[in-house]
Amino acid sequence: MSHPDFDGLRAAVEDAAARAPFDSLLARARGRRRRRRAAGGTAALGLVGALATTVLVLPGTNRVIDPDPTPPVTAEPAPSPTGPTGRPARQLIQTAFGSTTAYALLGGCTGTGPAACAYEVLSSPDAGRTWSRLRTPLPPLPGDASEGFAAQLLVTGEDDLTLLDWLRGRAYASTDKGRTFATRAIRMGPPIDGVPPGLQVSATQCAPARCQAVGLTVFDPATGLIAPLRSQPPVGSEPHGVSVGDDGRIWAAGQDGSLLSSAVSRDRGRTWRKLAPVPAGGRLRLVRVVALPGREAGAFLLAGRNSPNVLNTFSDLWRLDDPDPRWIRVMPPGAPPSALSVVGLVKRELLLTEEEGGAWRTSGRGTRIAREPDPQAPGLALPLRLLYRTGGLLVGQLDVSMLVSEDEGRTWDYRIVVAG
């Protein structure tokens, strides 16, 4: 084939391209406009404080572990109104709560040039009611910042703060609540026997049979090492979901060929018990396991088949009731098509959010589901987007605001946070 047939290739791909319904794109755009309006409202409230920087923060969690070391959705640069030139606007990247201190990471750009974009780090001593700015060790970024703000916050132990700069392979660790930072090079470490106390376990995804760091790993801020667990859960080549319960059990799930496999560890990842797999029903894009709050409370397993239209597609739900080690399929009719974030509730139910905003609550142990009313901020209805559990609180994250619930999401307290 001396003359590549680009025209034929183009035609074949055009034929194969699947189209999302236009109405679904309209709905996504409406959700963004609504959130932008909400952001404008919160920014206006921030100006009441007569402070130069308007920063709205919501806590992350150190209990629900994202299956990828990158931050979840907040790491994606906000949609740029300038489009092709695309410099990200000022944005909240991530938050995390320690025992007595909350931290927030933000990014923003001013002008152009090699250092036009910068990170900000804030801390709060009162669960996000007041905030102060910390000295930021993260270096600035070029004005195009086309890779987005890819740094991440991590809180371990009581209030130890680590800033992870994945692009440069650097971690900045602080044990004095962000007053000083020690710099570490992030690198792979040797396998470890279990998750050390105070550290978090994450799932890194890898190609089968070719990866040194496949599976569950633990990042240690004191050394900068990412260490794989010596004993990996038997859930196929790529564990995609991991969750740590209040009782210390670690749950993991992953696709294993045509099956969705899961396993649980009672000894911090030293040994694993494989649970009976369930059929995957195709290539999965979303696999998430959620340990329910409380001791021996069971778990939920969420899955979503590959879809061209939805990123965090949600198509299946299973429940496991302790001590019965079997998954029971309970996918409720009328569930939303996506599950961007999900938290387990004390009453052995789930609260989840969909990509376009809006929360859904299950009942009947996952057999029914209904859309929650949008929480009310002053003069605004704010559809929840990202949800976290931290301590006894649920925290809902919009693009630039924070809602906190002390009653499992029945009522929400709107908190505006401005760097002072």
Add this chain to the structure above:
Amino acid sequence: MSDRVRALYDGCYRRLVAQVYALTADVGEAQDAVQEAFVRALAEPRSFGRVDNPEAWLRVVALNVARRRLRRRSHLDRLLRRPPAPEPDPVDGLSPDHVALVAALRRLPASQREAVALHHLADLPVAEIAELTGVAVGTVKTRLARGRARLAELLADDPAATTNGGGTGVPP
């Protein structure tokens, strides 16, 4: 405005997916990127309404979205010393020659692949590619020449190009 975007969606969507596909080598990623571009157009009707060439705007946004995702994944792959993601399944209905062409494209350096894709799949003139990628016209010409030469080698001589290519899919 939404009627205008809907008309573009009906008329340009498949063409844009094919153009972005040459960069991503994954039709799902290409679809996501193009749909994201349309969502941005709908979310910013005033800005989009001022655009002179809407299809070019959508193409640039979709390519930027795809590029950013590829770059982030590549950074993480390097950082975690993990191999790149396995190559996606080929698009249904591709002939063996087209599968070989995609495999060969995957083995080109990213800059050459982008130049070849934009020129031969998106039909963009060299000057427009230069503007789009932020490099000189001469650089684009060099990349095109080297990319075409490498493609010819791969398609003529290397049997790997007719299997899965063995490439990374996402060269740094």
